[in-house]
Amino acid sequence: xxxxxxENSVKKNGRSREELVRELEKRALEIRKNLLTxxxxxxxxxGGDLSVADVMTVLWQYQIRYDTKNPxxxxxxxxxxxxxxxxxxxxxxxxxxxxxxxxxIFREYAQDNxxxxxxxxxxINPHVEVSTGSLGxxxxxxxxxxxxxxxxxxxxxxxxxxxxxxxxxxxxxxEAIMNAAHYKLGNLVCIVDCNGLxxxxxxxxxxxxxxxxxxxxxxxxxxTEVDGHEIDELIDAFDHLPPTSFDKPTALICHTVKGHGxxxxxxxxxxxxxxxxxxxxxxxxxxxxxxxxxxxxxx
Amino acid sequence: MGATQSFGDMVAVxxxxxxxxxxxxxxxxxxxxxxxxxxxxxxxxxFVEEFPDRSFNVGIAEQDLVSFSAGLAxxxxxxxxxxxxxxxxxxxxxxxxxxxxxxxxxxRLIGNYAGYSSGVSGATHCALEDCAIMxxxxxxxxxxxxxxxQICKMLEATLTWDGPVYIRSGIEALKPIYPEDYDxxxxxxxxxxxxxxxxxxxxxxxxxxALEAAERLYAETGADIRVIDMHTIxxxxxxxxIAAARTGRVIAAQDHNIIGGLGYYAAAVIAESGIPTxxxxxxxxxxFVPIATAPYLFHKNEYDTDGLVKNxxxxxxxxxx
Numbered sequence: 001x002x003x004x005x006x007e008n009s010v011k012k013n014g015r016s017r018e019e020l021v022r023e024l025e026k027r028a029l030e031i032r033k034n035l036l037t038x039x040x041x042x043x044x045x046x047g048g049d050l051s052v053a054d055v056m057t058v059l060w061q062y063q064i065r066y067d068t069k070n071p072x073x074x075x076x077x078x079x080x081x082x083x084x085x086x087x088x089x090x091x092x093x094x095x096x097x098x099x100x101x102x103x104x105i106f107r108e109y110a111q112d113n114x115x116x117x118x119x120x121x122x123x124i125n126p127h128v129e130v131s132t133g134s135l136g137x138x139x140x141x142x143x144x145x146x147x148x149x150x151x152x153x154x155x156x157x158x159x160x161x162x163x164x165x166x167x168x169x170x171x172x173x174x175e176a177i178m179n180a181a182h183y184k185l186g187n188l189v190c191i192v193d194c195n196g197l198x199x200x201x202x203x204x205x206x207x208x209x210x211x212x213x214x215x216x217x218x219x220x221x222x223x224t225e226v227d228g229h230e231i232d233e234l235i236d237a238f239d240h241l242p243p244t245s246f247d248k249p250t251a252l253i254c255h256t257v258k259g260h261g262x263x264x265x266x267x268x269x270x271x272x273x274x275x276x277x278x279x280x281x282x283x284x285x286x287x288x289x290x291x292x293x294x295x296x297x298x299x
Numbered sequence: 300m301g302a303t304q305s306f307g308d309m310v311a312v313x314x315x316x317x318x319x320x321x322x323x324x325x326x327x328x329x330x331x332x333x334x335x336x337x338x339x340x341x342x343x344x345x346f347v348e349e350f351p352d353r354s355f356n357v358g359i360a361e362q363d364l365v366s367f368s369a370g371l372a373x374x375x376x377x378x379x380x381x382x383x384x385x386x387x388x389x390x391x392x393x394x395x396x397x398x399x400x401x402x403x404x405x406x407r408l409i410g411n412y413a414g415y416s417s418g419v420s421g422a423t424h425c426a427l428e429d430c431a432i433m434x435x436x437x438x439x440x441x442x443x444x445x446x447x448x449q450i451c452k453m454l455e456a457t458l459t460w461d462g463p464v465y466i467r468s469g470i471e472a473l474k475p476i477y478p479e480d481y482d483x484x485x486x487x488x489x490x491x492x493x494x495x496x497x498x499x500x501x502x503x504x505x506x507x508x509a510l511e512a513a514e515r516l517y518a519e520t521g522a523d524i525r526v527i528d529m530h531t532i533x534x535x536x537x538x539x540x541i542a543a544a545r546t547g548r549v550i551a552a553q554d555h556n557i558i559g560g561l562g563y564y565a566a567a568v569i570a571e572s573g574i575p576t577x578x579x580x581x582x583x584x585x586x587f588v589p590i591a592t593a594p595y596l597f598h599k600n601e602y603d604t605d606g607l608v609k610n611x612x613x614x615x616x617x618x619x620x
Binding site for chain 1: 331352353355357358360362363366367368369370371372373374375376378393394397398401402
C-alpha cells in the first residue's frame with residue numbers, strides 16, 4: 001500500500017507546496033459543494049460538516065494510509081468518527097479517494113438500507129470502522145483499538161479520531177483521555193473540531209470548556225494547535241506527527257468555524273442541522289467558488 | 300480448581316471464574332482481561348500476574364472499561380471485562396449496547412454481585428435489573444451459572460461463541476451439583492432434577508434452593524418436581540420451558556426484579572405456546588428495600604428453599620382434580 005493510501009489521494013511527488021495546498025483546497029471546495037447539494041435534498045448536519053471539511057479533506061485525501069480496495073488491510077490507518085454526525089463529510093471524502101461514487105451517496109443517503117446517513121453505521125458499509133452517533137463513544141473505542149495495535153506489534157498504523165469540542169461535555173471522553181495517556185498510546189491522534197458551538201448556543205454560554213489544548217496537555221497528551229481552515233497548517237501538523245512509538249497520544253486541536261465558507265451559515269446555531277433551499281444552495285456554492293477563485297485566480 | 304479445594308466444597312462463582320480465566324489465557328492468546336479497579340473483587344489477579352501484557356486496568360471508569368474492550372475486540376482480541384454487575388449493566392449500559400452489541404463484538408462482560416448479593420451494601424451495589432437491561436440489547440447473550448464450576452464450562456463456551464455475552468453471578472458460595480463431567484451448551488437448559496408433577500425454572504443460587512425444595516416436597520408430599528437450571532437466560536431454551544409447562548405447575552424464580560427477569564422470559568414462551576399451566580414468578584419486588592443480608596431477602600421474597608416449597612405446595616393443592 002502506498003504511504004498515503006489510495007491512488008486518488010493527493011501526493012507530494014514533485015509538487016511545490018503551493019500546488020499541494022491549491023489542490024487540497026480545490027478538493028475541499030468540491031467536498032463543500034457536495035455537502036451543500038446533499039443538504040438541498042436532505043437534512044444533514046451541515047454546520048459541523050463544514051467546520052471539519054478542511055481537516056477531513058487533508059486527513060482523507062492526503063494523510064491517511066488506506067487502500068480503498070482492501071478496507072481490512074492490517075496496515076491501514078484506522079479512522080473513527082467520534083462526532084458521528086459528521087458522517088456526510090466523511091462519506092464524500094471517502095468517495096473522493098475511491099471508496100464509492102458521489103452518486104452512491106446522493107442516491108442512498110438516509111434511504112432504506114442505504115450505506116450513508118446522518119451518522120456512521122458499519123453494518124453494510126465496510127469503509128466505516130466503528131458505528132458512531134451518540135457522542136463520547138468514538139475516542140474510548142479508538143483507545144482500545146490503538147492498544148490492540150500495540151499488542152499486535154503493528155507499528156505502522158495510526159488511529160485517527162475526529163471529535164467535536166461540544167462532545168467534550170461527555171464524561172466518557174475524559175475517561176479515555178486519561179486512559180490513552182496512561183497507556184502511552186502514541187499511535188492515537190485525537191482531532192478536535194473546535195467550532196465553539198453546540199445545538200443550544202455557544203459552548204461558553206452553555207458549559208464552557210475553557211482552554212481545551214491546556215486540558216489535553218495537563219492530561220499528558222502531545223498537543224498541536226492549528227487553524228482548522230488553513231490547509232497549509234494542517235499539512236504541517238500531519239507531516240510532523242510523532243512516531244507511533246511516541247510515549248504520548250496526540251491531540252490536534254483545530255480551531256474552526258461552524259458553517260465555514262458560507263456567510264449566512266457561519267456561526268449560526270440554526271445551521272447545526274437543516275435543509276437548504278435550492279436558491280440558498282446556489283448562493284452558498286457561488287460564495288465558495290468566488291472565494292477560491294479570488295485566492296487562486298480561477299481554475 | 301484450587302490446591303485446597305475439592306469437589307463438593309462450597310465455593311463462589313467469582314473465585315472459580317477468576318482462576319479459570321488464566322486457563323483460557325493459556326489456551327487462547329486472543330484472550331485479554333480488562334478491569335476497572337476491581338481485579339481483586341473479580342478474583343482475576345492471577346491472570347494479571349501471568350499475562351501482564353494482556354491485562355488492562357482502566358481505573359474506576361466503567362464506561363471506558365466497556366468501550367476500551369470494544370476497541371480490543373474490533374482488532375480481533377477477545378476481551379473479558381470484569382466489574383460489579385450493577386456498574387457494567389447500568390453505568391456502562393450505553394457502551395454495552397452501542398459499542399459492543401451494535402458491532403456484534405466478541406466482548407465478554409462479566410458482572411459479579413448480581414441480585415441481592417450485596418444487600419448489606421444497599422441498592423447501589425445490587426443488580427436487580429441486569430437481565431432486563433442486557434437481555435433487551437439485540438444479539439446479547441445473558442448467562443448465570445447455577446453451579447460454581449459451571450462457570451468454567453460457560454467461559455470455555457465463550458471462546459467459540461459468536462457475539463457479545465454477559466455473565467452475571469452472585470458472590471455467595473454455591474454447592475457443586477454436577478459431579479460428573481457433562482455436555483454444556485449455551486442456550487440448552489440442564490435438567491438438574493427430573494420430575495413430572497411440576498417444575499422450578501431458575502438460575503444462579505436459586506437452582507440450589509430449588510433442588511433442596513424439590514427433595515423436601517418429595518419427602519413431604521410425594522410430588523416429583525423438576526428443577527431446570529436455566530443458565531442461559533437469553534436465548535432461553537424454549538423446549539425446556541414448554542416441557543415444564545406440560546407438567547401443569549411452573550414456578551420461575553431468580554434473584555432479580557420480578558419484572559424483566561428470568562420469569563418474564565419464561566412467561567413469554569409459555570404464553571406463546573398456548574399450554575395451560577399454573578404459573579408463578581418469584582424474585583425481587585418492584586420497590587427498593589432497606590439494607591439487609593441476602594439470605595434474609597431471599598427468604599422474605601420466597602425464593603429460598605422455604606419459599607419455593609411453600610409456593611409449590613400451594614400449586615399442588617387440589618392435585619388430581
